Amino acid sequence: MSWIDGPMVGFDTETTGISPLNDRIVTAAVIRRHGTRVEVSEWLIDPGVEIPARATEVHGITTEKARAEGAKPAAALEEIAVALAEALGAGIPVVGFNIQYDLTILETELARHGLRTLAHRLPLGIRPIIDPLVLDRHLDKYRKGKRKLIDMCGTYRVQVVADALHAADADVLATLDLVPAIAERYPSLGGVALQDLHDQQAHAHGEWANRFRAWLISKGTTDDLPSPEWPVATGATEPEEADAALF
Template sequence: MTALTQGPLLGFDTETTGVNPFRDRIVTAALVGRGPHGTEQRTWLINPGVEIPEQAAAIHGISTAHARANGMDPKQALAEISAELTAAFSRDVPVVAFNATFDLTIIEAELERHRLPTIGERLGRPLSPVIDPLVLDRALDRYRRGKRKLVDLCQVYGVEDAGNLHTADVDVAATLDVLAAQAHRHPELLTQDLDQLHQWQAGQHRAWAQNFNSWRASTGFEGPGASLHWPLGREDDDAPAVPMASHDRSVA
């Protein structure tokens, strides 16, 4: 499989008003396409139509006033973003996202909120193929100690000059660089076709989430744990327990 090393790949990231993908809104989004012919990038600043909490604005740098003055209408932006993602999935181009469950779930929820066709509805099938460097790292280096935020994986995999993480376009570039480094370090990834890799990640995520939730229960933590579902969460499932910043949306 050459997709992990040569592309084409479509990286995706969002910055949002909060950490609940079913209730919160997208503030910025970025798509970065990489392939044999180079790199293309698109970014969106969106007026989410609600107040951006100070905690979220402190991380991604977008205030309510700035989004209202400069942001796109959400319906237009969501239509453009979803069209790009749908086109990639339709051509079996892998969509690469760090903690993909959050970003793919929130855009599907936003599309429903604005009464636009979801990506799944457009495809007529589940969203795939998806590649999630966080899921890969948990599976391939299960016993490594320490955090697994995007900034941590950049250090682990030798990705330098990640730039100003917490902005969607920089996060996407760093995520794609981490994936390339993972493929180099773990060449066994290259032996799976995209469908196999997608299904393998779903199983690995479920196993990790079950173990994580068992640990939470054994230590007395209350509240929702990690969703068992990947790459889309389910509203009737336990919501992912995630920190605020998009590239920090990992629970362990």
Template sequence: MSWTQAPVVGFDTETTGVDVGEDRIVTAAVVRREGRSTSVTTWLVDPGVPIPPDATAVHGITSEHARRHGRPPGPALEEIAGELADALSHGEPVVAFNASFDLSLLDAELRRHGLASLGERLGRDVRVVLDPLVLDRHLDRAREGARRLGTLCDHYAVRPVGALHTADVDVAATIGVLDALARAFPAIGTMALDDLHDLQVDAHRAWAQGYNARPPEPGRERRTADLSWPLRRARPLAA
């Protein structure tokens, strides 16, 4: 049976920012889909630091709301990591858009709170991960334009059920884009999951090397793309 017919577990976070060594998880969603059955688990977390206004403008969660209604990070992170490790240990791939951000931020948060990383829970490398961003970049390299989740939804005619930048909505949209990619590029649906994971490792590295070799746009600061996927190299954590 093709992996496209088997269970998958989607994962997404909304955060205080985009630095995986400094920023914190504010909301998270894990969505398990098996056939026509879908289960959704969400978390609202008090990150323990102020949520910048720019981040609130994206996901709508204020510091006051998170402090009043959010859970302490430790127990929430333990549950999130437990759900993902359980899926991976049972051979269910984790689906995440720009997976190296969400998974690396989760791993940093686990280290910050003295909790076992995903790799430590599994006793091996974190795999199999399916990332529609990495796959789209690799499979349709000639297409120009942005490759944000919203633009991929438009390109592949995926209609999100709700507003993007809400973790559970983003997960459902990400799984929808993955389904559309498998229809548009049927060869990936016939690949073994381990082979598809390895393809993404190589595809991301090739993309990152090309990105880093390009001169930056005038007047714009650009971060160096990490060559590792699906987890970036661990960096020192902010307190």
């Protein structure tokens, strides 16, 4: 049986901004799916900082709502880490769209709150990971146009309610649907062992990131360059640096 037919765990976050090293998680969803069975876990978190208006426009969570209804970060982050570590430790792939961002901000947040990171919980590494964005960039690298989640769903004919995207759970379900849709178009994917697929994605992402970095630098851009490290970007905070990250 191919891994395509086995269980998968989807993961997504909505945050206070676009920096995985400096921003905070506001909502998260971890969804395990195997066949028709779906188990959904969701978190609303009080990030402890103001949620910028631009972030609220994306995910709909205000500072007031997060403070009134959100969980304390340490408790929620520990639950998220346990759920992901249990899946990965059992060899179940964790799936996310542009998951480098979500895993990097999670690792940084765990360290910021003095919790064990996924890297510390998983001696064999944070793997196996599947990212439809990485797969698509590699398999159809010359296709023109945007590659946001909504665009990819159109490309691979995954049905979504556009207005529902940018809620963590909706994004996860759409991303989980993308994986078999991509595998249907590229049937050889299903025959690749998960650990090998993880390594192939790491290599593919590194090549893409280095090319894109070089292009950005040639245009004079030196900030917010993509990290070639995958699935966690270089610079994720270590526990001993947690206090400094708060300021």
